[in-house]
Amino acid sequence: MSKIDLNNISHTYNPKDTEPTYALNPFSMTWENGKRYAILGPSGCGKTTMLNIVSGLVRPSAGSILFDDKDVTDLKTEDRNIAQVFQFPVIYNTMTVFENLAFPLLCRDFEKEKINERVNSVAETLNLQSFLKSPARKLTADQKQLISLGRGLVREDVAAVLMDEPLTVIDPDLKFRLRRKLKEINEEFKTTLVYVTHDQNEAMTFADNIIVMSDGEVVQAGTPKELFERPNTTFVGYFIGSPAMNLFETEASSNDCVKINGTLIKTNTNLSKLKNKKIKFGIRSEFINLAVDQKDNLLSVEVDKVEDLGNYKLLTAKMGELTIKSKINRETVVPSSNVKLHIPADKCCVYENEILI
Amino acid sequence: MGKLYKFLKYFFITFWAVFVVAPFLWALTTSFKDFNSVNGGATYIPWVDFEPKLEGWRVLIKSPANGGVDIIEPYFNSLFVTCTASLISIVLGTLSAYALSRFTFKAGFVKNNDITFFFISQRIMPPIVLSIPFFLFLGAINLLDSLIGLIVVYIVLLMPIAVWIMVDFFNKVPREIDETALIDGCNPYQAFFKVVLPNSIPGLIVAGMFCIIFGWIDFFFAFILTFTEVQLLPVKIVALNSSITPWWSLSASALVSVAPLIIVAFIVERYLSKGNLSGAIK
Numbered sequence: 001m002s003k004i005d006l007n008n009i010s011h012t013y014n015p016k017d018t019e020p021t022y023a024l025n026p027f028s029m030t031w032e033n034g035k036r037y038a039i040l041g042p043s044g045c046g047k048t049t050m051l052n053i054v055s056g057l058v059r060p061s062a063g064s065i066l067f068d069d070k071d072v073t074d075l076k077t078e079d080r081n082i083a084q085v086f087q088f089p090v091i092y093n094t095m096t097v098f099e100n101l102a103f104p105l106l107c108r109d110f111e112k113e114k115i116n117e118r119v120n121s122v123a124e125t126l127n128l129q130s131f132l133k134s135p136a137r138k139l140t141a142d143q144k145q146l147i148s149l150g151r152g153l154v155r156e157d158v159a160a161v162l163m164d165e166p167l168t169v170i171d172p173d174l175k176f177r178l179r180r181k182l183k184e185i186n187e188e189f190k191t192t193l194v195y196v197t198h199d200q201n202e203a204m205t206f207a208d209n210i211i212v213m214s215d216g217e218v219v220q221a222g223t224p225k226e227l228f229e230r231p232n233t234t235f236v237g238y239f240i241g242s243p244a245m246n247l248f249e250t251e252a253s254s255n256d257c258v259k260i261n262g263t264l265i266k267t268n269t270n271l272s273k274l275k276n277k278k279i280k281f282g283i284r285s286e287f288i289n290l291a292v293d294q295k296d297n298l299l300s301v302e303v304d305k306v307e308d309l310g311n312y313k314l315l316t317a318k319m320g321e322l323t324i325k326s327k328i329n330r331e332t333v334v335p336s337s338n339v340k341l342h343i344p345a346d347k348c349c350v351y352e353n354e355i356l357i
Numbered sequence: 358m359g360k361l362y363k364f365l366k367y368f369f370i371t372f373w374a375v376f377v378v379a380p381f382l383w384a385l386t387t388s389f390k391d392f393n394s395v396n397g398g399a400t401y402i403p404w405v406d407f408e409p410k411l412e413g414w415r416v417l418i419k420s421p422a423n424g425g426v427d428i429i430e431p432y433f434n435s436l437f438v439t440c441t442a443s444l445i446s447i448v449l450g451t452l453s454a455y456a457l458s459r460f461t462f463k464a465g466f467v468k469n470n471d472i473t474f475f476f477i478s479q480r481i482m483p484p485i486v487l488s489i490p491f492f493l494f495l496g497a498i499n500l501l502d503s504l505i506g507l508i509v510v511y512i513v514l515l516m517p518i519a520v521w522i523m524v525d526f527f528n529k530v531p532r533e534i535d536e537t538a539l540i541d542g543c544n545p546y547q548a549f550f551k552v553v554l555p556n557s558i559p560g561l562i563v564a565g566m567f568c569i570i571f572g573w574i575d576f577f578f579a580f581i582l583t584f585t586e587v588q589l590l591p592v593k594i595v596a597l598n599s600s601i602t603p604w605w606s607l608s609a610s611a612l613v614s615v616a617p618l619i620i621v622a623f624i625v626e627r628y629l630s631k632g633n634l635s636g637a638i639k
Contacts, residue, residue: 055540056539057536057539057540076539076544077536077539077540078539078540078542078543078544081542082540083540084536084537084540086533086536086537088531088533090531090533090534090536090537092534092552092555092556093555093556094555094556094558103541104540104541104542107541107542107543107547108542148537151537151541
């Protein structure tokens with residue numbers, strides 16, 4: 001268990017080109033000891049590269065990695081004491097489940113009693129006790145992935161357990177239980193867990209901190225609440241939350257107001273220093289409600305459709321060309337024609353060049 | 358419909374079995390015949406059509422001084438050359454294949470695939486093209502007509518097979534296995550020997566089988582590169598053929614010469630049917 005510092009890390013797979021394309025643009029970050037992190041982003045955005053850099057499978061083109069303030073940039077994978085679980089189960093086919101779980105300890109010359117104790121404890125956590133003696137290749141895909149996870153958790157002193165979409169092959173019910181198990185393990189043993197996923201729900205329910213990536217760039221790192229309420233870029237607003245954040249191209253019309261479809265909407269953002277008048281206005285559908293007795297910040301819209309999604313209703317409305325979505329209480333009765341929607345000023349986000357002001 | 362299908366299936370299997378086994382049966386009966394039973398028209402069933410004799414088999418182990426042909430020495434020569442060359446080819450071939458599969462090599466325009474192709478290209482040429490270079494080469498290093506010389510040549514011929522099969526095999530072994538082994542604390546050599554290699558036993562068996570078969574049946578190079586000191590089995594068997602063909606001893610020696618291959622086939626088949634070969638990788 002260590003604190004992991006990533007200093008100005010960047011990586012390209014074709015360093016000899018005159019203009020190399022970067023799989024990972026320079027970034028710095030600190031992973032605190034004992035926390036749960038999720039790296040979230042669409043496929044091919046550099047998540048796996050980031051993990052491989054931390055585990056040492058890839059040496060970054062620039063920058064340095066510190067484990068507990070000790071530089072490990074040039075340390076080989078086998079000497080880093082880190083655990084990594086891949087998307088698809090990787091097991092040693094020729095060994096039994098016990099031998100699979102014991103392998104990381106055997107490689108590090110642990111004593112026999114210690115190995116037995118650790119393997120049994122991990123097997124118990126993951127419900128693998130009854131399979132310990134069977135050949136690993138005979139197990140189902142789920143169980144094989146549990147073995148992969150188990151190999152990651154069997155060492156108590158690992159700097160961090162890195163997981164690259166580890167629950168893809170696991171069925172939804174078990175997925176849910178495993179995620180909770182991982183949380184428990186983290187809380188009990190204070191193991192730093194880093195979890196790569198492209199599923200925002202998985203990230204939101206699992207992590208203390210989420211790192212959102214796009215095109216090799218770390219766009220935002222923060223708690224689920226921060227990412228949800230104050231997305232740093234329009235990408236984060238779009239990528240996180242379902243439905244995506246409502247985003248409108250607009251213009252600043254005064255120091256704190258924007259004009260949407262002819263209506264002035266007040267925001268809590270100071271717009272006086274804008275260089276560019278073209279901006280984007282964003283608001284989460286969760287924060288928009290039917291106006292009851294509010295006087296300000298109202299948008300007149302025409303109801304397009306109302307979908308009942310079980311625990312809430314999703315209202316889709318039109319204002320001229322613009323479409324706006326709002327999540328409303330399912331008990332609320334929605335008029336079928338024109339309604340007024342209230343936009344709370346403190347929840348408004350304004351973006352200049354796609355970046356939050 | 359089902360009955361017809363079943364009938365056709367068994368008919369075909371029976372037909373094929375007869376087709377495959379008949380030559381062996383013919384060789385087996387012929388090996389117990391003598392001059393008269395062979396030359397006096399076709400005879401089929403022992404004790405009925407002809408009186409079985411052991412002469413054909415006895416000749417094989419008698420020394421030439423006693424009128425025999427003595428295939429024991431060529432037999433062991435062949436075994437020694439084939440096994441040694443196959444073993445070395447498998448070891449070298451597996452190591453090269455692993456390197457070609459996992460690491461990136463670049464020398465000018467030559468990349469991994471070109472190197473792999475270079476190995477395979479050794480087998481694309483007709484062997485006759487290689488005969489003169491091999492002859493001159495072995496002559497220059499004084500290894501003509503020696504077992505060592507043959508082993509060297511056979512390694513050149515067998516290693517491409519091993520490389521070719523193993524590159525393909527290693528490419529199918531997910532790279533994550535190696536990476537996981539590194540993460541679990543192995544150094545790259547341990548990762549190869551402890552994890553990748555045990556997972557590759559099926560590939561090694563297939564490659565080994567091919568090497569043994571191709572090494573064992575080679576006549577051409579054994580014929581060209583040896584004269585009097587050393588003789589391999591295929592050359593010896595062909596040499597049995599004289600003005601009056603001794604069909605009986607020829608049949609007997611042919612049977613002994615295929616025996617090792619049949620044994621290899623049975624062992625591999627056993628291994629296959631146990632399911633150890635299939636499904637080793639996810």
